[in-house]
Amino acid sequence: MNAKRTAVIAICLTVIAAFPVLASGAQEGAGGSDTIHIALTAPITGDYAEYGVNFRRSVEMAMDEINKDGGVLGKQFTLSVGDSKGDPKESANLAQKWTSDATIVAEIGDFTSTCCLAAQPIYDRAGMVQLSPTASHTKFAPGSEWSFSIVGTQAYEQPFMADFAHDDLGFKNIAILYINNDWGVDTQKFFKESFEKLGGDVVAEESFFQGEKDFKAALTKLKQSHPDALYMAAMYNDGALISKQREALGWDIPVLGPSSLYSSQLIELGGSAVNGLYTNVSFFAKDPDPRIQAYVTGFEERYGATPNFHAALAYDAMYILADAIKKAGSTDRKAIRDALAQEKNFKGLTGEITFTENGDAIKSYKAVEVKKGDFELYN
Amino acid sequence: MVERGPTVFLQQLINGITQGSLFALLAISFSLVWGLLKLVNFALGEVYMFGAFTGWLIFTYWVENLAVALLASIVVGWVLGWLIEKVAFKALRGVPHIASLVCTIGFSFFLKESAAAIFGVETKAMPAFLSESAFTLAGANVSWLQILMIALAALMLLILQFLFYRTRIGLGVRAVSLDYRTAGLMGINVDRVISVAFSLSGAIAAFVGVLAAVYYNAVNPTMGFIPGLKGFTAAVFGGITSIPGAILGGYLLGIIENLGVQFISSGYRDLISFGILIVFLLLRPNGILGKKAKL
Numbered sequence: 083m084n085a086k087r088t089a090v091i092a093i094c095l096t097v098i099a100a101f102p103v104l105a106s107g108a109q110e111g112a113g114g115s116d117t118i119h120i121a122l123t124a125p126i127t128g129d130y131a132e133y134g135v136n137f138r139r140s141v142e143m144a145m146d147e148i149n150k151d152g153g154v155l156g157k158q159f160t161l162s163v164g165d166s167k168g169d170p171k172e173s174a175n176l177a178q179k180w181t182s183d184a185t186i187v188a189e190i191g192d193f194t195s196t197c198c199l200a201a202q203p204i205y206d207r208a209g210m211v212q213l214s215p216t217a218s219h220t221k222f223a224p225g226s227e228w229s230f231s232i233v234g235t236q237a238y239e240q241p242f243m244a245d246f247a248h249d250d251l252g253f254k255n256i257a258i259l260y261i262n263n264d265w266g267v268d269t270q271k272f273f274k275e276s277f278e279k280l281g282g283d284v285v286a287e288e289s290f291f292q293g294e295k296d297f298k299a300a301l302t303k304l305k306q307s308h309p310d311a312l313y314m315a316a317m318y319n320d321g322a323l324i325s326k327q328r329e330a331l332g333w334d335i336p337v338l339g340p341s342s343l344y345s346s347q348l349i350e351l352g353g354s355a356v357n358g359l360y361t362n363v364s365f366f367a368k369d370p371d372p373r374i375q376a377y378v379t380g381f382e383e384r385y386g387a388t389p390n391f392h393a394a395l396a397y398d399a400m401y402i403l404a405d406a407i408k409k410a411g412s413t414d415r416k417a418i419r420d421a422l423a424q425e426k427n428f429k430g431l432t433g434e435i436t437f438t439e440n441g442d443a444i445k446s447y448k449a450v451e452v453k454k455g456d457f458e459l460y461n
Numbered sequence: 462m463v464e465r466g467p468t469v470f471l472q473q474l475i476n477g478i479t480q481g482s483l484f485a486l487l488a489i490s491f492s493l494v495w496g497l498l499k500l501v502n503f504a505l506g507e508v509y510m511f512g513a514f515t516g517w518l519i520f521t522y523w524v525e526n527l528a529v530a531l532l533a534s535i536v537v538g539w540v541l542g543w544l545i546e547k548v549a550f551k552a553l554r555g556v557p558h559i560a561s562l563v564c565t566i567g568f569s570f571f572l573k574e575s576a577a578a579i580f581g582v583e584t585k586a587m588p589a590f591l592s593e594s595a596f597t598l599a600g601a602n603v604s605w606l607q608i609l610m611i612a613l614a615a616l617m618l619l620i621l622q623f624l625f626y627r628t629r630i631g632l633g634v635r636a637v638s639l640d641y642r643t644a645g646l647m648g649i650n651v652d653r654v655i656s657v658a659f660s661l662s663g664a665i666a667a668f669v670g671v672l673a674a675v676y677y678n679a680v681n682p683t684m685g686f687i688p689g690l691k692g693f694t695a696a697v698f699g700g701i702t703s704i705p706g707a708i709l710g711g712y713l714l715g716i717i718e719n720l721g722v723q724f725i726s727s728g729y730r731d732l733i734s735f736g737i738l739i740v741f742l743l744l745r746p747n748g749i750l751g752k753k754a755k756l
Contacts, residue, residue, distance in 0.1 A: 129683050131582030262728050288727040293687050295677045298476045299722035306469055319584040326678045332602045351586040
């Protein structure tokens with residue numbers, strides 16, 4: 083009887099202990115001299131899993147393509163993937179793991195600015211490139227010479243959106259609903275600043291936390307301020323929920339938001355509630371550019387899903403890193419950083435990438451609108 | 462610019478009561494098991510999530526019928542509750558409760574990661590039911606779904622009340638929760654009562670999962686975490702040893718949260734809820750209606 087109990091306790095504890103390990107799915111790549119070992123940190127599980135999974139898909143796809151073309155410096159790339167679960171602590175742990183592995187030459191990731199910022203000091207101390215496809219917080223890239231971001235910061239994107247909302251769409255009073263994390267606060271701040279500079283008025287602001295599913299209370303409150311439009315600083319899954327609940331409350335109002343809303347999932351989840359929504363893109367899946375079409379069809383064939391902006395950014399991250407390693411002519415961590423910092427007019431899927439002195443990328447933006455269940459360029 | 466007054470207050474009250482229905486039912490799930498075993502089943506949030514996925518599977522692959530989905534989720538929740546009892550409690554009988562508690566946390570992770578592995582991590586859309594406005598009360602919008610949810614919650618509460626006070630198994634549950642040793646000596650099959658209570662609590666959680674998923678139009682593997690904690694909070698708030706207390710706690714929590722958003726800020730929403738949890742655990746661990754803890 084006692085042995086049985088002990089066995090059951092053991093099983094329970096094993097289940098608990100094993101899960102984070104199983105979920106992280108880290109594969110140790112071989113660190114031989116004929117390979118270049120890269121690490122990817124992404125939220126493969128947890129609230130941001132859909133973004134993390136797309137990171138892994140795109141990076142693996144780009145890596146396979148580069149390897150098929152003979153790799154770089156005559157070497158093949160190998161990848162280790164670590165699951166940060168969208169948790170800054172996990173992201174920092176993974177940074178410790180990657181930087182203490184001498185075979186790893188550079189890291190791609192993480193997804194959220196919060197996670198990237200948590201891991202930043204570790205990469206900085208160890209001297210390893212931390213190349214985030216998506217961290218758009220204005221403090222991230224300038225925070226360390228080893229930190230780079232491809233997405234372009236909110237300091238560039240939000241003035242574009244404010245200008246679009248004020249001048250093109252003619253909104254004067256706007257209510258903002260934003261996610262309460264580093265990214266959301268930054269987005270809200272830069273949008274508000276730029277919009278008010280143009281003479282517009284932000285009449286109400288409410289925030290929500292990651293994982294929240296009930297937006298009705300916040301929407302009811304925002305509605306009272308009678309704005310011309312609602313600005314959602316949210317990811318597309320939250321954005322779709324917000325739109326649905328807005329519709330259920332019978333609040334008919336134009337909605338707009340940052341490029342994080344650009345995803346086919348927004349339309350799938352939001353249905354009719356997201357019709358007429360405005361956002362912007364640097365990457366547009368329906369762009370006739372043959373390179374973009376090759377990527378989109380390749381991604382669809384391989385994974386059965388249409389890549390979104392975040393996925394394309396991760397794809398660009400892998401290619402620009404490979405390019406920097408080629409230019410560095412070495413897999414030395416410092417040489418890679420220096421070559422990456424020199425990247426100019428790199429032709430990515432998400433537009434040309436030139437790093438500023440701080441390690442931020444400057445991008446160009448196009449306004450889009452949801453029409454009859456599809457994104458279309460606004461004109 | 463900002464209009465105050467009855468309309469907005471009423472709308473937030475309606476939002477709060479609807480959300481409160483979800484919390485109240487979840488709180489009952491928690492207090493059912495707690496009443497019998499002084500054990501918190503931390504996997505209930507994930508049973509709720511599995512209930513929601515059951516509904517999603519039925520809507521997507523079979524038939525868009527809310528009643529069918531709710532019934533199916535009750536079956537799935539019942540089975541999961543039963544399973545959790547067999548592993549986390551029955552097999553660990555006699556060892557300190559902490560082992561069972563930790564085991565339910567293990568189950569919570571196990572179910573969450575299983576759902577992510579089976580269904581994928583993407584948020585999935587639930588079809589909308591009865592989302593049209595039923596009536597507007599002084600400018601506040603009430604949808605059919607909200608009415609249905611409140612009605613279903615009330616119905617569930619009545620059924621449970623009947624179950625507890627009019628059936629033999631209900632009598633067993635009450636007897637075991639008073640003193641399981643004496644109840645056992647009186648010829649009550651304690652094992653069976655505990656098994657039924659776990660299953661019932663799982664069934665309720667899964668049922669709520671479908672309602673919530675339809676109300677919010679979305680399912681994903683991590684959706685159960687916060688509602689699980691809020692359900693537990695509501696149970697502690699109202700009095701975890703008492704079913705009417707759990708109901709009261711659920712509705713009060715829903716209303717306080719929504720009015721808190723209105724009068725303070727939505728950024729403080731979870732702060733309010735979990736602040737209540739801490740205050741009650743510290744000052745009044747038996748909750749509003751809870752009985753004094755027995756020795």
